Amino acid sequence: MAAPVKRTCEDSSDISSKLSTGCKDEKKLETFLTWSKENNLWISPKVCVTKEGSCAQYGMLTTEKVDSGECLFKVPRKLLLHPKTSAISRLLKKEAAALTSDSGWVPLLLALMYEYNNPESTWRPYLDLVPDFRELDLPMFWPENERESLLGTANGILKCVESDIKSLTAEFNTIVLPFVQKHSDVLSPACESLDLYKKMVAFVMAYSFTEPAPDEDQAKEDVPTKSAPMMVPMADILNHVAHNNAELRFEKEFLKMVSTAEIAKGAEVFNTYGMLSNKDELHMYGFSERYPNNDKDTVDIPAAVLKSMAGDLEANQTDKTLLDEKWEFLMEQVRIILFMLSFLLLLIILGLF
Numbered sequence: 558m559a560a561p562v563k564r565t566c567e568d569s570s571d572i573s574s575k576l577s578t579g580c581k582d583e584k585k586l587e588t589f590l591t592w593s594k595e596n597n598l599w600i601s602p603k604v605c606v607t608k609e610g611s612c613a614q615y616g617m618l619t620t621e622k623v624d625s626g627e628c629l630f631k632v633p634r635k636l637l638l639h640p641k642t643s644a645i646s647r648l649l650k651k652e653a654a655a656l657t658s659d660s661g662w663v664p665l666l667l668a669l670m671y672e673y674n675n676p677e678s679t680w681r682p683y684l685d686l687v688p689d690f691r692e693l694d695l696p697m698f699w700p701e702n703e704r705e706s707l708l709g710t711a712n713g714i715l716k717c718v719e720s721d722i723k724s725l726t727a728e729f730n731t732i733v734l735p736f737v738q739k740h741s742d743v744l745s746p747a748c749e750s751l752d753l754y755k756k757m758v759a760f761v762m763a764y765s766f767t768e769p770a771p772d773e774d775q776a777k778e779d780v781p782t783k784s785a786p787m788m789v790p791m792a793d794i795l796n797h798v799a800h801n802n803a804e805l806r807f808e809k810e811f812l813k814m815v816s817t818a819e820i821a822k823g824a825e826v827f828n829t830y831g832m833l834s835n836k837d838e839l840h841m842y843g844f845s846e847r848y849p850n851n852d853k854d855t856v857d858i859p860a861a862v863l864k865s866m867a868g869d870l871e872a873n874q875t876d877k878t879l880l881d882e883k884w885e886f887l888m889e890q891v892r893i894i895l896f897m898l899s900f901l902l903l904l905i906i907l908g909l910f
């Protein structure tokens with residue numbers, strides 16, 4: 558039998574004062590939890606959703622000790638928000654050919670824009686709980702002069718953000734806007750806004766999940782195949798750290814959040830968004846972890862810097878020709894490795910590997 562879902566801060570006795578005092582937006586949270594319960598989203602009595610004690614906006618905290626391997630909540634597949642579950646699924650399917658893009662995100666973004674602007678949306682309580690997207694502080698929302706502060710050490714992010722903005726703007730102008738205008742009987746004029754589209758891109762970037770490709774056994778059991786991103790209510794409330802203590806598992810009927818370590822009473826439940834360096838965290842989620850917490854962190858060293866450092870180190874020891882030859886040899890190896898990786902990727906895409 559499903560345990561009651563209403564797990565706000567008041568539920569646990571001795572940590573209740575710590576958890577309940579700052580429970581703002583209580584109404585929105587209550588509405589979301591009631592909606593979750595009504596839609597068969599089971600949540601363990603050992604956890605609660607709260608803003609108090611969470612590292613960013615809402616978070617999930619334990620109300621008693623949790624052992625490794627415990628199910629913390631189960632989200633039924635019908636509650637997932639993606640193009641096939643959206644109220645405009647038929648339209649998106651009919652027009653699928655016109656909605657293809659490099660990112661593959663357009664159908665989901667249109668579904669989100671539709672649901673977000675629909676007061677009667679099935680996902681209204683979920684969408685109402687999501688913060689103003691600007692609170693996410695992704696570099697794509699920073700003013701241009703602030704983004705330039707990423708030059709240098711975080712140069713890679715600047716390039717990624719500029720490329721994101723360029724491609725989302727092109728996608729909007731060439732695919733989304735014509736589609737919205739063509740179907741103005743279904744999609745409201747609010748969906749003609751590039752600003753809203755950009756917010757939805759940020760929402761997908763920072764909140765969506767992508768189902769892993771099924772292994773052969775699962776494929777035989779007819780588990781849905783690898784899909785584009787989708788929104789998973791409740792799971793996306795969890796924050797991320799490199800040393801997470803929970804992970805999302807995709808099953809046939811439900812998506813389950815399962816603890817991967819013992820979690821002390823009152824501690825935050827952290828999911829993993831993937832093997833992310835601080836650069837990835839900042840680019841896609843607008844935060845990064847303090848040294849030395851993120852053991853998945855990496856640093857990009859431009860090849861030109863490496864060569865110039867090698868030149869400095871070898872000065873007076875070797876002539877410049879030898880350094881150039883060594884450098885050309887190294888670059889040749891890199892080109893061969895990249896060629897082999899591309900070939901491997903092609904085989905994987907063609908299903909031959």
Ligand SMILES: C[S@@+](CC[C@H](N)C(=O)[O-])C[C@H]1O[C@@H](n2cnc3c(N)ncnc32)[C@H](O)[C@@H]1O
Nearest residue numbers: 613614615693763764793794795796797842844
């Ligand atoms: C999947 S959402 C998590 C939802 C968020 N807790 C909420 O209630 O809206 C991802 C966003 O949460 C925030 N976040 C997640 N993990 C974080 C962390 N370790 N430190 C700071 N912010 C974090 C970032 O704003 C990120 O873009």
